[in-house]
Amino acid sequence: MPAYAVIGGQWGDEGKGKVVDYLARDMHIVARYAGGNNAGHTVITEKGQFAFHLVPAGILWPHVTCIIGHGMVVDPDVLIGEMENLERHGIDMGRLQISDRAHLIMPYHVALDRMEEASRGKGAIGTTGKGVGPAYVDKVGRMGIRMGELLDLDALLPRLKAVLEQKNRILTQVYGAAPFSLEEVYHHCRRWGERLGPFIAPVEVTIRRALSTGQRILLEGAQGSLLDIDHGTYPYVTSSHPTVGGACTGLGLPPSAIQGVIGVYKAYTTRVGGGPMPTELTDAVGDTIRERAWEYGTTTGRPRRCGWFDAVAARYSAMVNGVTWMVLTRLDVLDGFHPVRLCVAYQMDGKTIDHFPSSAALLGRCTPVYEDLPGWDRPTAGLTSWEELPPQAQRYALRLQELVGCPIAMISTGPRRHETIEMIPIR
Ligand code: IMP
Numbered sequence: 001m002p003a004y005a006v007i008g009g010q011w012g013d014e015g016k017g018k019v020v021d022y023l024a025r026d027m028h029i030v031a032r033y034a035g036g037n038n039a040g041h042t043v044i045t046e047k048g049q050f051a052f053h054l055v056p057a058g059i060l061w062p063h064v065t066c067i068i069g070h071g072m073v074v075d076p077d078v079l080i081g082e083m084e085n086l087e088r089h090g091i092d093m094g095r096l097q098i099s100d101r102a103h104l105i106m107p108y109h110v111a112l113d114r115m116e117e118a119s120r121g122k123g124a125i126g127t128t129g130k131g132v133g134p135a136y137v138d139k140v141g142r143m144g145i146r147m148g149e150l151l152d153l154d155a156l157l158p159r160l161k162a163v164l165e166q167k168n169r170i171l172t173q174v175y176g177a178a179p180f181s182l183e184e185v186y187h188h189c190r191r192w193g194e195r196l197g198p199f200i201a202p203v204e205v206t207i208r209r210a211l212s213t214g215q216r217i218l219l220e221g222a223q224g225s226l227l228d229i230d231h232g233t234y235p236y237v238t239s240s241h242p243t244v245g246g247a248c249t250g251l252g253l254p255p256s257a258i259q260g261v262i263g264v265y266k267a268y269t270t271r272v273g274g275g276p277m278p279t280e281l282t283d284a285v286g287d288t289i290r291e292r293a294w295e296y297g298t299t300t301g302r303p304r305r306c307g308w309f310d311a312v313a314a315r316y317s318a319m320v321n322g323v324t325w326m327v328l329t330r331l332d333v334l335d336g337f338h339p340v341r342l343c344v345a346y347q348m349d350g351k352t353i354d355h356f357p358s359s360a361a362l363l364g365r366c367t368p369v370y371e372d373l374p375g376w377d378r379p380t381a382g383l384t385s386w387e388e389l390p391p392q393a394q395r396y397a398l399r400l401q402e403l404v405g406c407p408i409a410m411i412s413t414g415p416r417r418h419e420t421i422e423m424i425p426i427r
Contacts, residue, residue, distance in 0.1 A: 017041030030058025040298025071250020126273025204252030236275025
């Protein structure tokens with residue numbers, strides 16, 4: 001009863017969408033377990049380019065059932081828009097299930113996200129502004145509204161009334177903003193229930209049945225491990241668990257079902273939003289990486305901060321996820337750089353350290369210790385075998401693998417399915 005998890009090993013945007021799509025061919029179920037439409041997973045197929053925000057990237061394979069797990073927070077209008085776009089491309093949505101326990105991102109969460117961010121001033125987290133943080137706050141504060149409640153509007157009304165009274169007090173008295181009308185929000189709930197009702201299901205039952213009949217499940221992580229609410233660079237993190245533990249709580253999946261954890265790592269580092277990033281390059285090299293790799297957010301369009309590969313951070317994320325295999329993406333972006341650099345340790349307050357500090361303030365004081373490796377000029381984009389890689393690129397990949405401490409199962413050399421070097425078959 002194997003389940004495999006695909007998790008981001010850095011600060012997100014590692015190229016998980018392509019990896020999920022590639023592996024989904026051999027899966028029965030692809031399930032997302034955390035986050036919301038702050039994510040943007042890009043997949044390119046013969047049908048075109050798709051940016052998934054809520055629907056699992058496995059939906060493009062007609063035999064795959066896709067699950068939106070209860071660890072997620074769902075903006076119903078974004079989901080409906082995404083489903084309609086996929087339907088226009090001839091993709092059957094009958095294979096989608098939405099957990100009845102998943103929480104809703106309500107219009108007041110989006111408003112609060114933006115107001116809270118503005119009030120943070122210089123300490124802004126740089127959230128995506130999609131209401132993700134405030135929706136998780138309400139979940140933990142036991143004020144959230146769940147998908148299943150859209151199917152029982154009579155029971156929902158008094159809850160919604162109480163929640164909205166509290167939200168409106170905050171909106172009007174703390175932020176001086178306009179309140180939301182109960183009638184209007186309730187009307188949205190009715191509309192969402194009618195549209196999404198047929199897809200809402202107890203997905204833990206689907207998962208259990210799949211496991212007991214030997215079906216294969218791919219767990220699609222969103223964001224990156226260094227944005228995890230516990231393991232990331234707190235407070236500059238997202239409000240969920242992108243790490244593999246989130247898959248168990250976010251789907252009702254027994255940990256023993258997870259046969260392997262696939263850590264996706266970009267051959268360099270990027271980060272979007274605030275918070276420390278020791279290898280950030282604010283010079284022409286960083287700009288070249290950004291422009292060459294088009295490092296702009298799929299969800300927000302914001303420029304991403306770019307830098308060399310940080311093996312200290314990568315080793316840490318491999319540890320907290322128990323990464324079985326690495327997938328290395330976007331190696332081709334480093335073509336033509338001389339040298340290529342790997343951060344192997346940090347200098348902090350006059351000491352050399354090789355662990356990832358828990359405090360954002362300490363990490364902010366870390367400067368990278370680099371190991372320089374010879375670069376390569378021959379293009380690596382689109383290559384499909386290890387032997388075709390320039391020897392310097394091979395050396396870079398092998399050193400990176402050694403520093404992180406996990407074998408590389410796959411190298412992605414481009415956004416299309418076939419632009420892949422498969423080294424260890426995952427199936
Ligand atoms: P939030 O998830 O919108 O609350 O944003 C919190 C932090 O996580 C911000 O720094 C965002 O830029 C970052 N973030 C959230 N989702 C993603 C993602 O999918 N990729 C990269 N960064 C993300």
